[in-house]
Amino acid sequence: MKKTFFFILSFTALFSFAQEKAAPVASQSNNMKAAVINDSSQLYEEAYELYQSEEYDLALEKINAAIKLDKRKIDFYDLKCYILIKLKRNKEIIETATYAISLNPKDAKFYEIRGNTYYFDFEPEKALQDYRRMITLDQTNDRYYNNYLKLLNEKRLDQEMINLYPVFEKALPGIKENSDNQFLHDVYFYFSLPFERAKNYEKAKALLTEAINQKDSGSMYYNNRGLIYQETGDLKLALQDLNKAIEIKSDEPSYYENRFSIYFQAKDYENARKDLLKILALGNNDPYIYANLGNTYQMQGKSKEAVENYEIALIKDPKNTSVIANAAYGYFDLGNTVKAKAYFEKALAIDPKEIDILIGLAVIYNEEKNEAQKTKILSKITENTDYKPSKNLLKELIKEHYIYTEKFQKAWEKLF
Numbered sequence: 063m064k065k066t067f068f069f070i071l072s073f074t075a076l077f078s079f080a081q082e083k084a085a086p087v088a089s090q091s092n093n094m095k096a097a098v099i100n101d102s103s104q105l106y107e108e109a110y111e112l113y114q115s116e117e118y119d120l121a122l123e124k125i126n127a128a129i130k131l132d133k134r135k136i137d138f139y140d141l142k143c144y145i146l147i148k149l150k151r152n153k154e155i156i157e158t159a160t161y162a163i164s165l166n167p168k169d170a171k172f173y174e175i176r177g178n179t180y181y182f183d184f185e186p187e188k189a190l191q192d193y194r195r196m197i198t199l200d201q202t203n204d205r206y207y208n209n210y211l212k213l214l215n216e217k218r219l220d221q222e223m224i225n226l227y228p229v230f231e232k233a234l235p236g237i238k239e240n241s242d243n244q245f246l247h248d249v250y251f252y253f254s255l256p257f258e259r260a261k262n263y264e265k266a267k268a269l270l271t272e273a274i275n276q277k278d279s280g281s282m283y284y285n286n287r288g289l290i291y292q293e294t295g296d297l298k299l300a301l302q303d304l305n306k307a308i309e310i311k312s313d314e315p316s317y318y319e320n321r322f323s324i325y326f327q328a329k330d331y332e333n334a335r336k337d338l339l340k341i342l343a344l345g346n347n348d349p350y351i352y353a354n355l356g357n358t359y360q361m362q363g364k365s366k367e368a369v370e371n372y373e374i375a376l377i378k379d380p381k382n383t384s385v386i387a388n389a390a391y392g393y394f395d396l397g398n399t400v401k402a403k404a405y406f407e408k409a410l411a412i413d414p415k416e417i418d419i420l421i422g423l424a425v426i427y428n429e430e431k432n433e434a435q436k437t438k439i440l441s442k443i444t445e446n447t448d449y450k451p452s453k454n455l456l457k458e459l460i461k462e463h464y465i466y467t468e469k470f471q472k473a474w475e476k477l478f
Contacts, residue, residue: 102131103128105124106125106128108124109121109122109128109145112124113141113144113148118148122145129142134165136162139165143155143172143175147179152179155179156179159176170203173192173195174192174209176192177196181213189213190213190217197226201237202240203240204243207226210226211223211249211252211253212252214252220260223253223256224256226253247274250276251282251283251286254267258286263294266290270286270290274287280310281306281314281317284303285303285304288302288304288321289320292327300324301321305321308321313344315341315346318338318344321337322337322354326354326357329361331358331361335358338355348378349375349382349385350375352372353382353388355368355371356369356392361465372389376389387405390403390405390406390422391466394422394426394469394470395469395470414442414446417447420447421443421455423439424439424440424443424451428473428477429473436477451477452478456474
């Protein structure tokens with residue numbers, strides 16, 4: 063019967079998108095006529111104070127007045143953009159940032175502001191163009207990497223992420239010197255994702271470890287590193303990391319799902335069962351939770367409870383052949399071969415080439431002493447799958463992603 067794990071190794075990034083930064087500093091003016099300096103600078107100072115006081119409409123009036131007096135003062139457009147961000151006036155943010163870029167095409171911050179706004183306006187391609195230009199102009203701002211990598215990850219542009227890493231690594235001394243490193247842990251996290259997907263687990267683990275070193279309260283970092291430890295066969299370290307993730311954030315269902323899979327792989331079925339019940343208590347009642355509960359009870363020798371949970375899963379997902387077949391195995395262990403046969407045949411009608419269903423039916427027909435049907439099913443195994451019927455076939459399947467009770471294994475061996 064099939065395991066029905068759903069690992070969360072895709073590492074969905076949950077961090078908020080960094081649009082804002084520290085409030086702009088008061089402008090320093092030079093090389094202008096004294097009267098204009100006094101008027102525009104005073105208006106800027108007033109706009110800045112209103113911005114800090116969250117009086118954004120009045121702040122916008124003041125900064126517009128300052129810009130009217132001095133259209134080429136770049137700091138004025140910086141403050142105006144952040145006022146407009148607070149007012150959620152995206153079209154004007156883009157217009158203002160674009161004009162500022164025309165004044166100074168090498169000022170990275172306006173590419174970031176415009177790129178972020180394109181992102182929020184669901185124009186990722188335009189955002190990506192601005193982020194690429196932004197990072198070319200300034201490679202020492204950790205927030206820039208954070209925003210850029212987040213979008214690259216969403217678009218699964220893994221090679222671009224991997225290519226960016228040496229740039230980041232080379233710029234790291236400057237990043238640590240020039241920024242407050244508020245986003246550095248996120249940056250390491252994002253960089254770990256393409257390496258994980260490329261199965262470069264050592265690099266991914268190293269980057270996640272660095273993220274943890276930067277911020278040891280990042281539950282997702284422990285979660286993701288734990289899953290890599292599991293993937294590479296170190297269940298003890300995997301469990302340590304998932305325990306830590308849950309200690310930090312005890313109400314995240316996906317962490318219990320992942321720890322369940324580690325317990326199950328380690329054949330600690332009682333703790334696996336408890337984690338699944340915790341997931342249900344947290345409000346996640348998806349069908350695969352009940353399917354996994356069925357598997358867990360089955361491996362504990364509790365076929366009655368197993369079947370009950372498979373049936374709940376099938377109410378929610380009636381055409382899931384894995385669950386149908388697993389329920390059939392549960393009924394077989396309960397001695398109800400009539401129901402087991404019905405479920406296997408139902409699954410076969412949906413998926414006629416699934417090895418797990420075919421071997422189940424072969425055993426049922428053998429139990430019924432129906433030689434003709436048994437022979438037919440064994441032939442289908444040879445014709446429709448990559449396997450050959452043999453006494454040791456189940457041992458081969460167990461090495462993959464299948465599980466079988468001792469009772470069923472003995473029944474299969476009777477065929478030979």
